[in-house]
Amino acid sequence: MAAKARTLRRLLGEYRELINNETEGIYAGPISEEDWMVWECLIAGPPDTPFEGGMFSATLTFTDDYPLSPPTLKFTCDILHPNVYPDGTVCISILHPPGDDPNMYEHASERWSPIQSVEKVLLSVMSMLAEPNDESGANVDASKMFRENRERYEKIVRNCARKTVGL
Amino acid sequence: MAETSASVEERAGMKTAQELADLEKLSATYEPDVNGPLVGQLQSSKILEAEYAGADPVYVRKTAALSPKYSNYRTIRGDGNCGWRALAFGYFELLLRTGDEKFIQNEMDRLKSLCSWMNEVGMSEYLYEDFVEETIELLKTISQSPAIDNPYDDTPVVEAFNRDDASNAIITHLKLLVSAHLRLHPDAYEAFIETSIEDYRSSQIEPYGVQIDHLGVKALVDVLFIPAGLVVEISYLDRSESDEVNVHKFEDESAPPKVTPAEDEAQKTLRMLYRPGHYDLIYKNGDLAPARIPVSYSATAAATTEGGVRVSMMLGTEYTRNPFCSSVFSSQVFTGGGGFDLCEEGYPGLLRGSTGSGLGSTDAMNKGKIDDAYTKLFKHSHYNTSHYQNVNFQPEMWSPQD
Known part of the structure; x- marks a missing residue:
């Protein structure tokens, strides 16, 4: 229980920080006051990408081990991206525990450690949207399409983005 | 008959291979306990010696040289x-x-x-x-x-x-x-x-x-x-x-x-x-309470009831296979009333009944003689690793006449 109290205190601190120092394009908070271990997030599609204009919703799920272990992030809207599994789960190195790094070659500062935060995760996801890593195997079809048929990929992505804002 | 001797030989060969494999495993792949306490209690470094008793000679030599200088682990x-x-x-x-x-x-x-x-x-x-x-x-x-x-x-x-x-x-x-x-x-x-x-x-x-x-x-x-x-x-x-x-x-x-x-x-x-x-x-010897007067067994035994819980952490499962119970006792010289209810943990009922005779004297402990510290009852049980029924039986340590 003690470990959980620490996790809750940390999450409360992060939430307070996100509200007080709002970062553009990122919104996150617990779904309900009852359960601090599941958060709802909105990530704005980065400008000058096919994701622009979309507001992509996702859930962040924390474990009792947080922040020793990273949370998991899963998109709850339709999205096509090489680093997002078809079920919406995001696969980037900041979300993987050490030793389980899917893309060892990714930028060093993006690994998970207890000094990372929800804000850092969401910012990493934002840059992942802008710059897919097509060598990741999370969504092979998307990777292939991104490499071989960029036009079609971008069209589908733009559709997804429009759908997220109800167009 | 030829068949029998061949199969005997084969069995012997297999055993040797098995032994070699065990030896290899002990030497090459020491696996730390992933389920033990995050930080264990103080114990005697003789445990290390026992752990490597059947391992590669380099380890046997090094661990044997370690325990006289480094009392605890x-x-x-x-x-x-x-x-x-x-x-x-x-x-x-x-x-x-x-x-x-x-x-x-x-x-x-x-x-x-x-x-x-x-x-x-x-x-x-x-x-x-x-x-x-x-x-x-x-x-x-x-x-x-x-x-x-x-x-x-x-x-x-x-x-x-x-x-x-x-x-x-x-x-x-x-x-x-x-x-x-x-x-x-x-x-x-x-x-x-x-x-x-x-x-x-x-x-x-x-x-x-x-x-x-x-x-x-x-x-x-x-x-x-x-x-x-x-x-x-x-x-x-x-x-x-x-x-x-x-x-x-x-x-x-x-x-x-x-x-x-x-x-x-x-x-x-x-x-x-x-x-x-x-x-x-x-x-190292002297790191811990250098001038401490050795606690007699009876005094430590008195502390056992209060400290018994801690010992289950100290010994873990590993220790139940260890013959060098005397080493744990001598470690108590340093930890004082830490308590070490072996009877509760690894040797149900075996030592408790005989503590008076086998372990009563401080002298015996100070001599550090292994024989003094474990009783006949223990020695002839399968908890003793030098007993042929023990899972970690080492034939060279077995002397049934003892």
């Missing part, structure tokens, strides 16, 4: 954090052992002020404050606990380090401190790594569960131990050709040669035992 859970945990635990243990409230207070102030390093490299206070708080809490606890007047009573530190949250928060704090230190003093470390400091600290230092490497130990010693006047040494137990463990001492290289008396240094030295991939702690 403490396990650290092999969960990928053992090096960090061993160093963190050892730091608090050494501080407590000073028995110097003022000194601990100074360390507390120093560690609080070092938060400025973390700020300097851009770590947000709201993300690290919880970890720092746990370190400060434990420093407060030990400086205020009754143990401060009985510095060899490690209870407050052992208890704190066996609470997951406290233990992990403290090592996380130290990791962040080391990370900040590396970034602020790259010149001192850069030459030793292949990647950049940035990459090294984010992949090797900061993440939880990543084993500490030599440079990490060096950096942590530089941050935590040397400024406090504490020394860290590592004894390497490996297959290198020598008769004893190789010892490496981390000292303040910039300081003039010390004139401190040896006893004083022993009181301020943390000793780690390194086996490839794993750190535990060892204690």
Whole structure:
């Protein structure tokens, strides 16, 4: 229980920080006051990408081990991206525990450690949207399409983005 | 008949192969206990000798040479954090052992002020404050606990380090401190790594569960131990050709040669035992309560009821297969009333009934003779590893006439 109290205190601190120092394009908070271990997030599609204009919703799920272990992030809207599994789960190195790094070659500062935060995760996801890593195997079809048929990929992505804002 | 002898031979051959495989396994792949306590209780280093009794001769030689010099041994859970945990635990243990409230207070102030390093490299206070708080809490606890007047009573530190949250928060704090230190003093470390400091600290230092490497130990010693006047040494137990463990001492290289008396240094030295991939702690003779009068068995037995719970942690499952119960008893000379209810844990009913006769005398313990410490009843049971029914039976140790 003690470990959980620490996790809750940390999450409360992060939430307070996100509200007080709002970062553009990122919104996150617990779904309900009852359960601090599941958060709802909105990530704005980065400008000058096919994701622009979309507001992509996702859930962040924390474990009792947080922040020793990273949370998991899963998109709850339709999205096509090489680093997002078809079920919406995001696969980037900041979300993987050490030793389980899917893309060892990714930028060093993006690994998970207890000094990372929800804000850092969401910012990493934002840059992942802008710059897919097509060598990741999370969504092979998307990777292939991104490499071989960029036009079609971008069209589908733009559709997804429009759908997220109800167009 | 020919067939029978062939099959006998085959069986013998298989057995030898099996034995060789066991030997190989003991020597090459020491697996630290991943389910044991995060930080174990103090036990006799004879346990190490027993552990390697049937292993590669290099290990037999080294562990046999170890126990007369290093009386005690403490396990650290092999969960990928053992090096960090061993160093963190050892730091608090050494501080407590000073028995110097003022000194601990100074360390507390120093560690609080070092938060400025973390700020300097851009770590947000709201993300690290919880970890720092746990370190400060434990420093407060030990400086205020009754143990401060009985510095060899490690209870407050052992208890704190066996609470997951406290233990992990403290090592996380130290990791962040080391990370900040590396970034602020790259010149001192850069030459030793292949990647950049940035990459090294984010992949090797900061993440939880990543084993500490030599440079990490060096950096942590530089941050935590040397400024406090504490020394860290590592004894390497490996297959290198020598008769004893190789010892490496981390000292303040910039300081003039010390004139401190040896006893004083022993009181301020943390000793780690390194086996490839794993750190535990060892204690040299004289590190722990050098002038303590040996506690007689009966006195310790009286303490057993209160301390019995702690022992289940101390012995773990490993110990139930160990014949050197005498070694545990002699370790009690140092831990005093720590309690060691073997009867509860590993040898149900076997020792309890005979403690009066077999273990009553302090003399017998001081002689350290194995035979004196275990009883006939125990000796002839399968708990004894030199008994042929024991799972770890070693034929060369079996002498049924005894």
